[in-house]
Amino acid sequence: MENLMENKLLKEKLISHKLKVGLNVYILPKPGYSRQFAIYATQYGSNDSQFVPLGKKEPITVPDGIAHFLEHKLFEEEEGNIFDEYAKLGAQPNAFTNFNMTAYHFTSTGNFYECLDVLLGFVGRPYFTDENVEKEKGIIAQEIRMYEDNPYWRVYFNLLKGLYHEHPVRKDIAGTVESIYKINKEILYECYRTFYHPSNMVLFIAGDVDTDRVIKQAEELFSKQPVKEAGSEIERILPEEEKGVAQSRVEEKLAVSRPMFALGFKDEDITGGGDRLLEKIIANEIILDMLVGPSSDIYSNLYEEGLIDSSFGTDYTGEKNYGHAIMSGQSSDPEKVASILYDEIDKRKSKPWDQDYFERIKKKKMGQHIRLFNSIESTSIRFVSMLFKDTHLFDYYQTIESITYDLIIQEFKQLYNKSNSCLSMIVPKI
Amino acid sequence: MSDIIIKKLEGNINLHIIPDKKFKTVYISYCFHRDLDKDYTYNALIPAVLKRGCEGYENQKKIGAFLEEQYGALFDVGVQKLGERQILRFTMDLVNETYTPKDGLLAQSFYFLNRIITKPVLENSIFREDYVNQEKENLKNRILAMINDKMQYSIERCIQEMCKNEKYSRFVLGSVEDLESLDSERLYRVYHDMIATSPLDIFVVGDVDAEKVLLLIKNSLDLDRSQTKIISETIIKRVGVKQRQVIEEMDVAQAKLNIGFRTNTSVKDKEYLPLVVYASVLGGGPHSKLFINVRERSSLAYYAFARLEKYKGLMLIGSGIDQKQYQQALEIIMEQVNDMEKGNITDMEFTAAINAITTSLRGAKDEPGQLVNYYLGNTVTGASYSLDDLIEEIMKVKLEEVVEVAKRVKVDTVYLLSPKEGSL
Structure with missing residues (x-):
């Protein structure tokens, strides 16, 4: 049953349809665009390190980095690899794994329907052998080494290790060189069977495409694939997360020109997803802008004193079972920056911002949201990651409008506490 | 997308308008062309100082508030290197008025950009001292921060080594030495020279009416222009060079093996398009020889690519490897390069490369940003190809021409960023 949603303000439409196999398909028509983009994603990421495998009763713990390893290996076919198929069609394929999802996508400017067949085909056709699994270890080891040398990456992952005691978000997505060597084809198949059922996945397409044809084609393709048993709800096991942060300060030495920092605040108000999470995400984005955005007093003070530069930025991550706010950048004196930020937070708790400022930042959020729809890739990826949080991108604009000043103040007081924060630093190796 | 509209404005300014209904924002970029001459550090500093404030918006706080009020308009400045020239850019991206209850956003953006460029905050008839000092420090930090991204750093170092005695070795953001001895009065003079004499291209992309844009720019732009300077052409070394090897040690986990080549081909040569295909077959993505042989077949690297520095006639190969596998990686990479010259290119490899290039051009x-970069490139090379023209020309390239151009590509410098002993 096709379902049409319209957002008059954004002048965008969204068609959704659930295939017989249980896969939810979404199409965002983009007339006038040369590119087509399709992303096929499973709600399975590095955080899913403990779960009950499909058809089993007892939970297992898998080696770190396995979701990412699986992503690499799906490109392999019994005959050659899938890159060749895409190359013939002229499409640009890629994939990524993050904490909560694994996604396979392509950008095409022609042969879209053929490319779609390739995408839905290879993700549904694992081919793991002892030999091809071994071969991948060298490649991924170099990927991990590359990230070890990347201070922007390190400062962030070190922060997560500081903020969380047990939650798997504290582990590197790609695992470690040691953990990936424990991976074999049997565990890969076990993960694949559990998490890659179409009913645990989403197909999202944006571009100037024929909606009916897409749905018909996908339906036919899955009707030809062998019927896979769908599990009931996948049982994922999360360790109990203690309150408070694991460490309030983390430091690593790397070959960098000057110190880098990331100051994080761990959110303990867990929503489980849905509208409440969406509201929380937007509220915190507004808060961060009001607190330390480009027109705040504190930003100007820090900048003019030479304590921060244009590398300074903020971000709020809100997921179903965890969340945190981050302020990061490069500075000659990260500890001083952190202490000034703590003071500012304290001050704002008793003397909050003007209502006008709040309204202005809301306008900025609206503009940012409209701009997002320029890019078919960014829109699609955002849509999918929001669907996995039981939220909908078309609700975003209205939610900005509905957020009240009181909610902002309440959320600000709840989250931004020194006792729940960690300062991660990268300092130059001499 | 409609065709690009080019208008000549008073003061020898070129306005390029690309009307396109599908975009939800209007992207505006003012691009001043400067020679990559001895003032290159001054050139790099000017946009950063101008970004700090102007009449009416004297500081970051006021600028920030203005942009927020304009529904989060994006404003940024920057400098990029295209061959032996620097482009000083002032860019805005604002939500199209049709999506906001507020009118006049576009007019205000042109007005704002003009202010930023022409009405800086002055003190004693030159730039404000504290702004200059802070931006000097920031720029120095940005130059030094190049080392933080090892892939980018190692590529830049490879280029610096191979172009040692050429202008092209100058880093796009300038040099720390120049900053330390910077003369503020001279900085202001260079700024005036930029306003008055630099070739200037203005780009506007979005759902706009060309006549209205023209009028808005005419009404807002207030530049004191004199005779435009001609920027000298980038020198493409065509003589055979002796192969060099450079090894640099650093405290890193992964070694970076980069190879710099002279292609002995200018963008203006008829061999240039075959060269584009050459680079794609060799290392332009998952369809390429480097990806397949260095990564997929030998598991030596996560990334291995080849790309052109098209305005300078160079090609760079980059890879991240285990130090212990250096010899093996170098051999396999060079085998791919030699195969190109021998004509060992399959129809599949050739077709895949053509497809990859045309897909990315169509895309x-x-x-908006990519469209502007493409047409900005044309202003540098003097070409007048539209994207569609170029796609058509790429599709005409023949395999023999690719093999032919391979003979021109010569190794110049093999650069290795190597982990210090015992650092792992």
Whole structure:
């Protein structure tokens, strides 16, 4: 049953349809665009390190980095690899794994329907052998080494290790060189069977495409694939997360020109997803802008004193079972920056911002949201990651409008506490 | 997308308008062309100082508030290197008025950009001292921060080594030495020279009416222009060079093996398009020889690519490897390069490369920033190809021409960023 949603303000439409196999398909028509983009994603990421495998009763713990390893290996076919198929069609394929999802996508400017067949085909056709699994270890080891040398990456992952005691978000997505060597084809198949059922996945397409044809084609393709048993709800096991942060300060030495920092605040108000999470995400984005955005007093003070530069930025991550706010950048004196930020937070708790400022930042959020729809890739990826949080991108604009000043103040007081924060630093190796 | 509209404005300014209904924002970029001469550090500093404030918006706080009020308009400045020239850019991206209850956003953006460029905050008839000092420090930090991204750093170092005695070795953001001895009065003079004499191209992309844009720019732009300077052409070394090897040690986990080549081909040569195909077959993505042989077949690297520095006639190969596998990686990479020259290119490899290039060119039509970069490139090379023209020309390239151009590509410098002993 096709379902049409319209957002008059954004002048965008969204068609959704659930295939017989249980896969939810979404199409965002983009007339006038040369590119087509399709992303096929499973709600399975590095955080899913403990779960009950499909058809089993007892939970297992898998080696770190396995979701990412699986992503690499799906490109392999019994005959050659899938890159060749895409190359013939002229499409640009890629994939990524993050904490909560694994996604396979392509950008095409022609042969879209053929490319779609390739995408839905290879993700549904694992081919793991002892030999091809071994071969991948060298490649991924170099990927991990590359990230070890990347201070922007390190400062962030070190922060997560500081903020969380047990939650798997504290582990590197790609695992470690040691953990990936424990991976074999049997565990890969076990993960694949559990998490890659179409009913645990989403197909999202944006571009100037024929909606009916897409749905018909996908339906036919899955009707030809062998019927896979769908599990009931996948049982994922999360360790109990203690309150408070694991460490309030983390430091690593790397070959960098000057110190880098990331100051994080761990959110303990867990929503489980849905509208409440969406509201929380937007509220915190507004808060961060009001607190330390480009027109705040504190930003100007820090900048003019030479304590921060244009590398300074903020971000709020809100997921179903965890969340945190981050302020990061490069500075000659990260500890001083952190202490000034703590003071500012304290001050704002008793003397909050003007209502006008709040309204202005809301306008900025609206503009940012409209701009997002320029890019078919960014829109699609955002849509999918929001669907996995039981939220909908078309609700975003209205939610900005509905957020009240009181909610902002309440959320600000709840989250931004020194006792729940960690300062991660990268300092130059001499 | 409609065709690009080019208008000549008073003061020898070129206005390029790309009307396209599908975009939800209007992207505006003012691009001043400067020679990559001895003032290159001054050139790099000017946009950063101008960004700090102007009459009416004297500081970051006021600028920030203005941009927020304009529904989060994006404003940024920057400098990029295209061959032996620097482009000083002032860019805005604002939500199209049709999506906001507020009118006049576009007019205000042109007005704002003009202020930023022409009405800086002055003190004693030169730039404000504290702004200059802070931006000097920031720029120095940005130059030094190049080392933080090892892939980018190692590529830049490879270029610096191979172009040691050429202008092209100058880093786009300038040099720390120049900053330390910077003369503020001279900085202001260079700024005036930029306003008055630099070739200037203005780009506007979005759902706009060309006549209205023209009028808005005419009404807002207030530049004191004199005779435009001609920027000297980038020198493409065509003589054979002796192969060099450079090894640099650093405290890193992964070694970076980069190889710099002279292609002995200018963008203006008829061999240039075959060269584009050459680079794609060799290392332009998952369809390429480097990806397949260095990564997929030998598991030596996560990334291995080849790309052109098209305005300078160079090609760079980059890879991240285990130090212990250096010899093996170098051999396999060079085997791929030699195969190109021997003509060991399959029809499949050739077709895949053509497809990859045309897909990415067609795709550029969907991103305002990429469209501007493409047409800005034309202003540098003097070409007048539209994206569609170029796609058509790429599709005409023949395999023999690719093999032919391979003979021109010569190794210049093999650069290795190597982990210090015992650092792992």
